[in-house]
Structures are given as structure tokens and as C-alpha cells.
Amino acid sequence: MTTAEATQETAQHGLKAHSDGDWENRIPVQTRSERPKSTDVEAFEKVTGREAVWKFAPVAKLDALLNGELDGSRVKVAVPSIPGITEEWISRDDERIGRAGTPEERGAAAAWSAFQEAHLVTVSGDEHVTATITRDSLDAAPRAAHTIIEAKANSRGLVIVENTGAAQLSENVEIVVGDGANLTLVSVQQWGSEAIHLASHYATVGRDASFTHIVVSLGGSIVRLNPSIHLDHEGANGEAFGAYFADAGQHLEHQVYMDHDAPHTRSRVTYKGALQGEGAHTVWIGDVLIRRNATGTDSYEQNRNLVLSEGTRADSIPNLEIETGDIEGAGHASATGRFDEEHLFYLMSRGISEEEARKLVVRGFLLEVVGKIGHEATETRLQEAIEAELAESSI
Structure with missing residues (x-):
């Protein structure tokens, strides 16, 4: 066998170019767990938009983050100084990096290859703590970032990441939830109108621990935030909620992965979105994998989209x-449509105008997710942001 033949035979599927006649190796990966993984951007081909994980994204507008040189220096963040929360910057060769997951596509690998230091936020102590991490001082230069949020064993906390202003950011976020811990992570995207944000979140959930991941995407030109939650210890519980509101020309994408890899694990996924304006585009892909050893699993995922005007796509x-086959239950559901006429009729029969009735339906639709955050100030601010979106609509 020649050297070239040996290289072709041993190359990991999906990471090297193949000839047009190599049909066996051109078969796409069907199982989520079998996707190629690497922290090295050069392990992945350049994105064409034909790949399964990129086929809905406007890849031409992402070229700087996928193929360009990224600034991997520290990203400006503000973390409150409160008991139970600590922060530090650690070098990229620190052993605490890489515990929660590994990139499965070029965008995440590019960010992983470029970052210089990781920002580590640690939640500890038995008392429940709440911390808001603010990022509002970035610029439009292409950047890479790496964040680790760790909840120590038996700790309890709520961490809210607020993203506003200008940005062209690609990042990886690792979440490590210790045994018996209870952590909620909220990521709020209220970027400026020209901002581009690519993010891969990876979580590993410990024994009898509970993790809730909440995404609220409202602002930005392109937002692509993909959480992967690995329930790889017995009794782990994972919940993923999302709310998004896409306006004209806006692309909001979320690819959610729930990986059941231990007995008696539980997961719930609920994402809800609204779309209005010409060219508004949302993407939701939900993957649930129940592995052979995940006996007693209880899982359900759903996505609901409310179309408010013509010219949108969900x-x-x-x-x-x-x-x-030894599971408690598993199911999924998806629906995209316009207003429920019965709901509108019910409201209008009580003296509410049709326009206000439609807005009430949208409020209730999205605020079901926002109300799960558990932080009054943040919930109020997001309610006001949704009200502002509705004020500009003509539904």
C-alpha cells in the first residue's frame, strides 16, 4: 500500500476531501455521536454551506469568523464581586479546559484554535447565588473567546450572560455542573443590529445534578447559538429553553443537543420563536440521543414558531x-403557523381589539420561556424588549 493510500484509508471520515467517485466515504454521518470532533480548525474542511450543520446559515457573511484570523486576546467582561462567585483567567493549556465538550464543526474549532486565555467563573457554596456577566464593550473586529462556568458539587446558582452592543464574536462556552449541584445559565443576545455571534455551549452534568440552559435571542444580524448538554452521570437532569424574535433580514439559529449517556436521566427542551418582516429567518434543530446504557431515560423536546407576517421562514x-428500549418515555414535536383563531376570538369577545389581542398572544407565547429565568430584573427588561418589538409590528 502506498503512503497516499494509507493516509486516505486512516483519515477520519468527514475531515478530508474525497474524490467524486469515492461514494462510500461520501455517505453523510447520520448519528450525532459519530460526528468528527477536533479543537483544531485545520481538521475541518472550509465551509461551503452544503454541510448538514451549515446548510441553513448565511455562510458567506460568516467568512471572517470561519476562515479569517481571529483576535484571541481577552474579551472585556464585567463580573460582580459577590460571595460564592469567583473569576480568573487561565492559560489555554490549563487542565480545566476541555472537560465539557469538543467542537464538531469549523466555526467552534476556529474559536478554540485562536483563544489565548479562558475566562473561568466558579459557583461555590451551599447558598444560592446570582451573578450577571456583562459583555458590552466589544467592537466589530473578528474575535474568539473561551469561557468556563463551573458549579462545584452541591452548589446552587444562576448565571446570566448579557450580550449587547457591537460584536463579531465566535466562542466556546463550557459548563461543568458538579454532583448534586443546581445551576441555571441564561444567555441573552441583545446585540446591535449589525452584530454577528457564533457560540457553541457544552455542558456536562454530574450525578443527581440539575442544569437549566436558557437562551433569549432578540438582537443581532446573525446569531447562531448551539447548546450541547451531556447527561453523562446517573440521575442527571437537563432542561433547555429558548425564546427568540426575528425581524426583517435577521437570522437566528439554535441547534440543541441532549445526550443521555447514563441511567435514569431526564431532559426537557422547549424553544419558542416569533418572526416578522421580510427575510426574517429562524432555524431550530433539536437532537436527542438516548444511548444504550441510558436506561430509564425520560425525555421530551418541542419547538413552536409563530409567523406574524409574510416573507419569513422558520x-x-x-x-x-x-x-x-428500556426507557420511561421519549417524544418530540414541532409546529409553525399563524395565530390560533380560537384564542383571538376568545380575547376579542371580551372587548379587546384584534390588534391588541394578537399582541397579547405573542406576549404570552414568548414570556412563558422568559418567566423561567427566575430573576425579576432580567425578566422585566426582556418583557420590555419584547414589547418594543411588538410596538414596531403591524400584526
């Missing part, structure tokens, strides 16, 4: 893969 793809 892609919604739920996927469920089960490798064992």
Missing part, C-alpha cells in the same frame, strides 16, 4: 435517536 427539525 426551519424546525426535531431528531430523536434511541438505542435502548
Whole structure:
């Protein structure tokens, strides 16, 4: 066998170019767990937009983050100084990096290859703590970032990441939830109108621990935030909620992965979105994998989209893969449509105008997710942001 033949035979599927006639190796990866993984951007081909993980994204507008040189220096963040919360910057070779997950696509790998230091935020102590991390001083230069949020064993905390202003940011966020811990992470995207944000979140959830991941995407030109939650210890619980409101020309994308890899784990996924304006585009892809050893699993995922005007597009793809028959239950659902006429009739029959009735339906639709944050000031501010979106609509 020649050197070239040996290289082709041993190359990991999906990471090297193939000839047009190499049909066997051109078969796409069907199982989420079998996707190629690497922290090295050069391990992935350049993105064309034909790949399964990129086919809905406006890849031409992401070239600087996918193929360009990224500034990997520290990103400006503000973290409050409160008991139970500590922060530090650690070098990229620190052993605490890489515990929660590994990139499965070029965008995340590019950010991982470029960052110089990681920002580590630690939640500790038995008392519940709340911390808001603010990022509002970035600029439009292409940047890479790496963040680690760790909840120590038996700790309890709520961490809110606020993103506003200008940005062209690609990042990886690792979440490590210790045994018996209870952590909620909220990521709020209220970027400026020209901002571009690519983010991959990876979580590993400890034994009898609970993790809630909440995404609220309202601002930005392109937001692509993909959480992967790995329930790889017995009794782990994972919940993922999302609310998004896309306006004209805005692209909001979320690809959610729930990986059940231990007995008696539980997950719930609920994402809800509204779309209005010409060219508004949302993408939701939900993958649930119940592995062979994940007996007693209880899982359900759903996505609901409310279309408010013509010229919008909502892609919604739920996927469920089960490798064992010994489970408590598993299911998925997806729906995209206009207003429920019965709801409108009910409100209008009580003296509410049709326009206000439509806005009430949208408020209730999205605020179901916002209300799960558990922080009054943040919930109020997001309610006001949704009200502002509705004030500009003509529904």
C-alpha cells in the first residue's frame, strides 16, 4: 500500500476531501455521536454551506469568523464581586479546559484554535447565588473567546450572560455542573443590529445534578447559538429553553443537543420563536440521543414558531435517536403557523381589539420561556424588549 493510500484509508471520515467517485466515504454521518470532533480548525474542511450543520446559515457573511484570523486576546467582561462567585483567567493549556465538550464543526474549532486565555467563573457554596456577566464593550473586529462556568458539587446558582452592543464574536462556552449541584445559565443576545455571534455551549452534568440552559435571542444580524448538554452521570437532569424574535433580514439559529449517556436521566427542551418582516429567518434543530446504557431515560423536546407576517421562514427539525428500549418515555414535536383563531376570538369577545389581542398572544407565547429565568430584573427588561418589538409590528 502506498503512503497516499494509507493516509486516505486512516483519515477520519468527514475531515478530508474525497474524490467524486469515492461514494462510500461520501455517505453523510447520520448519528450525532459519530460526528468528527477536533479543537483544531485545520481538521475541518472550509465551509461551503452544503454541510448538514451549515446548510441553513448565511455562510458567506460568516467568512471572517470561519476562515479569517481571529483576535484571541481577552474579551472585556464585567463580573460582580459577590460571595460564592469567583473569576480568573487561565492559560489555554490549563487542565480545566476541555472537560465539557469538543467542537464538531469549523466555526467552534476556529474559536478554540485562536483563544489565548479562558475566562473561568466558579459557583461555590451551599447558598444560592446570582451573578450577571456583562459583555458590552466589544467592537466589530473578528474575535474568539473561551469561557468556563463551573458549579462545584452541591452548589446552587444562576448565571446570566448579557450580550449587547457591537460584536463579531465566535466562542466556546463550557459548563461543568458538579454532583448534586443546581445551576441555571441564561444567555441573552441583545446585540446591535449589525452584530454577528457564533457560540457553541457544552455542558456536562454530574450525578443527581440539575442544569437549566436558557437562551433569549432578540438582537443581532446573525446569531447562531448551539447548546450541547451531556447527561453523562446517573440521575442527571437537563432542561433547555429558548425564546427568540426575528425581524426583517435577521437570522437566528439554535441547534440543541441532549445526550443521555447514563441511567435514569431526564431532559426537557422547549424553544419558542416569533418572526416578522421580510427575510426574517429562524432555524431550530433539536437532537436527542438516548444511548444504550441510558436506561430509564425520560425525555421530551418541542419547538413552536409563530409567523406574524409574510416573507419569513422558520426551519424546525426535531431528531430523536434511541438505542435502548428500556426507557420511561421519549417524544418530540414541532409546529409553525399563524395565530390560533380560537384564542383571538376568545380575547376579542371580551372587548379587546384584534390588534391588541394578537399582541397579547405573542406576549404570552414568548414570556412563558422568559418567566423561567427566575430573576425579576432580567425578566422585566426582556418583557420590555419584547414589547418594543411588538410596538414596531403591524400584526
